[in-house]
Structures are given as structure tokens and as C-alpha cells.
Amino acid sequence: MVDRINEKGVVHFLSEQELATLEIRLENQEEANQLLGTHDKHLKIIEENTGVTLNSRGEFIQVVGDEPTVHQVYLVLQKLQTLVLRGIQIKSPDVITALTMMKNGTLDDFLALYEEQILKDRSGKSIRVKNKGQKKYVDAVRKYDVIFGIGPAGTGKTFLAVVMAIAALKRGEVEKIILTRPAVEAGENLGFLPGDLKEKVDPYLRPVYDALYAVFGVEHTNRLMDRGIIEIAPLAYMRGRTLENAFVILDEAQNTTVAQMKMFLTRLGYQSKMIVNGDKTQIDLPKGVKSGLVDAEQKLSNIKKIAFATFDASDVVRHPVVAEIIAAYDQES
Numbered sequence: 001m002v003d004r005i006n007e008k009g010v011v012h013f014l015s016e017q018e019l020a021t022l023e024i025r026l027e028n029q030e031e032a033n034q035l036l037g038t039h040d041k042h043l044k045i046i047e048e049n050t051g052v053t054l055n056s057r058g059e060f061i062q063v064v065g066d067e068p069t070v071h072q073v074y075l076v077l078q079k080l081q082t083l084v085l086r087g088i089q090i091k092s093p094d095v096i097t098a099l100t101m102m103k104n105g106t107l108d109d110f111l112a113l114y115e116e117q118i119l120k121d122r123s124g125k126s127i128r129v130k131n132k133g134q135k136k137y138v139d140a141v142r143k144y145d146v147i148f149g150i151g152p153a154g155t156g157k158t159f160l161a162v163v164m165a166i167a168a169l170k171r172g173e174v175e176k177i178i179l180t181r182p183a184v185e186a187g188e189n190l191g192f193l194p195g196d197l198k199e200k201v202d203p204y205l206r207p208v209y210d211a212l213y214a215v216f217g218v219e220h221t222n223r224l225m226d227r228g229i230i231e232i233a234p235l236a237y238m239r240g241r242t243l244e245n246a247f248v249i250l251d252e253a254q255n256t257t258v259a260q261m262k263m264f265l266t267r268l269g270y271q272s273k274m275i276v277n278g279d280k281t282q283i284d285l286p287k288g289v290k291s292g293l294v295d296a297e298q299k300l301s302n303i304k305k306i307a308f309a310t311f312d313a314s315d316v317v318r319h320p321v322v323a324e325i326i327a328a329y330d331q332e333s
Helices: 031-034 040-048 067-085 093-105 132-143 157-170 197-216 219-227 258-265 290-300 320-332
Strands: 001-004 007-015 020-024 052-057 060-065 146-150 175-179 230-234 246-250 273-278 306-310
Touching: 007 320, 020 031, 020 067, 031 040, 031 067, 031 175, 040 067, 040 093, 060 067, 067 093, 132 146, 132 157, 132 306, 146 157, 146 290, 157 175, 157 197, 157 246, 157 273, 175 197, 197 219, 197 230, 258 273, 258 290, 273 290
Parallel strands: 146 273, 146 306, 175 230, 175 246, 246 273
Antiparallel strands: 001 007, 007 020, 020 060, 052 060
16 A cells, blocks of 8 residues: 655555545534535535545545545545635535536636625625636626526526626616516416516516525615616516616526517617526427527627627536436437
8 A cells, every 4th residue: 555645635545446545634623514514415415426435534534436536526625625714614506616617627717716706695795606607607797788698597697697786786887777587487377467567577586586685685675676776677668768877687588589689689778788698498488489589699699799608507506416407408408
């Protein structure tokens, strides 16, 4: 058996078993709790996604598996440990991001995701991008005035768009935030729902409200809506308007018609920014009606002043199984 000393641990090569073990040293119990996660859930995520065996032994975490994977997992744990030592509370999505970047060969860029804070939520916690897909999206929002975010649910498109809008509002770059989406849903007929049009559409705008509440809280959000600083409305309400000094977000854009998309995009006024988010795999339009999102991607992709940020299953920041579900459906289509 041959040992090799590392910066924070020892790697033992067990040639007779063709396995390697690595022990990474922890500074204290608080660091261990952070790195391990509640009921060792972070270690379980790593085991499930890499095939290694992880053992928590006092001030060490032992990694057992084939040599290349052991070293990759060691690097993942080292990156996560660095976040803990910086005072950043790691959660399951952070572990998933590190593992995804490990598999994609981009783990060296992992810590860079945490160097910039977009905003703080209502409880004072930092809001940061969670993967490279989100970073490209945020960078595009900063650079361009018209941005398309295209990809599956769970990639954070709506939440990040709202957070970027709030950040722009707080910096005084815009005077109001306008959030809209088409009143089309799978198999639903709005006419059968109680209330006026706003009350009919509000349930479909719930992800937008959730994002606002996460940053502003319910009371502050309602006050800003009462003052007209935040406007949430169905897409039909945008017709005939010129949207100036505003941050405008169109969600669920795959359910716009070609005419609706053209109408929306041509509302853009001076000192405004426009984000269009959608998932081309979840189009609920009647059969034979072309999606305005699909049409816009085909017609506008060569315009240099418009950015297209695409997400895939690896950018999903929900439960790890969601990415696998999306990938499975993508293989069938």
C-alpha cells in the first residue's frame, strides 16, 4: 500500500483491491455539520451521483472508490469546504452544482459563482447564481436590453429575472417593474374561474409573486403594487402601451402566439429592459398554433442587440431527480 500526503488529507492506494481511499480533514464540528448536511444528506447526494463510498469519522471524511473518481470527489469536497470556511451556508443545490461542474470538467470555475452577490433577500441572505447557466443568463441581462431565457422549469429563470428587476429598481435604473404572462394554461379555461380577469389570472402568476415575496416580503410587495411601482398583469394589458423606464418580464412565453410576441417586443421604450422567459417543451397553445417564442428564436437570433440564454437539465436547481426526469423526457422527444 502506497500513501500520498495531500494538503488536507491522506490518499491510500489499495492496489490489491484496485481502490483508493482519501481522508479529508475537517477543522471543527460546525464545519463538519455544514459539509455533511442534515442527516448526512450532502454525502448521500455525492454517493448517489458518483458511486463512491463516503464515511464520516470524527474530524475526517473518508472517500473510497476508484482512483480517478476519488480524486474528483476530493476536489468537490475541497471546494465545498472552502465555501464553508468563507461563511457561506451550503445547501443541496450547491452540492449538485459542484458535482455537475465536476462531470462537465468545469469545477475550477465553481468558486467564482459565489464571488458576486446579486441581492439580499428579505432575511438578509445573499442571492447568488447557482450554476454556469444562471451566470450566463445574469451576465446577458446586465449587458443587453432584450434577453430571451429559454429552458426547462426549475432552472431559476423567473426568480432570477425578478431579482435582477428588483436590483435595477433599487439602483434607480428603472422606475417600475412590469411582470406579465399569457393567460393560457394546459387544459384550463379561464372563463370558468371566479372573479374578474385579474383574479382569474393571478393564480397563474404565482411564481412571479413568490419571487417578489422572497425579496421584498408580502407587505412591501403589496405597497409597491398599490403605488404602481410593481405591475402584474396579463399579456393582453400590454397592447397599445409604450413601456419606458421599466424592467419588463414576460413569463411562460412559449404560450404566446406569434402576433402576441411581436406586440410585446415592440412595446419596448427608452431606458427599459425586457426579459422573455419560456420553455419550448411545455407549449399549451391549440394544435396548429405556432409558439411566439419558437418563432422569435428563429427570426431574431441574428440580431446582435438581443441575447439568447439557454438552459438545459444540468441547470435545474430543484430536487436532483428533476434533472433526470427532464433528461428522460428529452430523450423521448
